[in-house]
Amino acid sequence: MLRKSGRLFYVIGASGAGKDSLLNYARQQLKNIPTIAFAHRYITRPASTDGENHVALSNEEFMVRVRNGMIVMHWQSHGNHYGVGSEINSWLANGIDVVVNGSREYLPTAAKLFPEIRPVLINVSEVVLLRRLLGRNREDKEEIAARINRSKQVSVTQEWPNIHIINNDSKLENAGEEFIELITMARESECV
Structure with missing residues (x-):
């Protein structure tokens, strides 16, 4: 039996915490479950083969979508606009659980838009974070x-x-596997 509405899993974590890798892993493992959807983000940066699978938009295209209500959540970070499409509203209304790659700073706004939000923090130690950031050769x-400092300053666990x-x-x-269990156990416990 389907629930009346789906749950929104809002995934956050410092750059380098492995959030994209974790989301890709879960997406592959859960791809045949029709009641779970992973939302693609709309971002004003070019797509790349080694980064997040997103919809690349120009600044102008992004703002047109915001003005026309096609993007339900949006924020800026590192000089880019990030957004999640309004299609998630219909998915949630149809009982589909939705997984979103979010922003720590945007979480309070997302929670106002979606009061039943399920925040998920991907956490790593400072040593691992440093090693991963150095290994990316992007910064x-x-x-x-600055990224490590920023990861220390944002304490979402207290709020x-x-x-x-x-x-x-x-x-x-x-x-x-822990992430997959979180998503699937939430579904099973509410569909009984």
């Missing part, structure tokens, strides 16, 4: 230091006591 040392924290310090499969 210089100052940018890496959101119901947040589910997944540690991603070890193998991707460990965190991935």
Whole structure:
């Protein structure tokens, strides 16, 4: 039996925490379950083969979509616009659980839009975060230091006591299976 409305899993984490890898892992494992959907983000940066699978838009295209109500959640970070399409509203209304790649800073706004939101924090130790950021070869040392500082400053666990924290310090499969269990157990417990 389907629930009347789906649940919104809002996934957040510092850059380098492995959020994209974890989302890709879960998407592949759950791809044949029609009651779970992973929303693609709309981002004003070009698509790349080694990054997030997103819909690339120009700034103008992005703003047209915002003005026309086609993007339900949107924020800016690192010089780009990020958004989640309004299609998730119909998915949720039809009992489909939706997984969104979110922003820590946008979480309070997202929670106002979706009061039943399920925040999920992908967490890593500072040592692992530093190693991953260095390994990406995308940022210089100052940018890496700024990202690590930023990860320390944003404490969502105090503001959101119901947040589910997944540690991603070890193998991707460990965190991935915990994430999959979180999504599927929530569905099973409410569909009984």
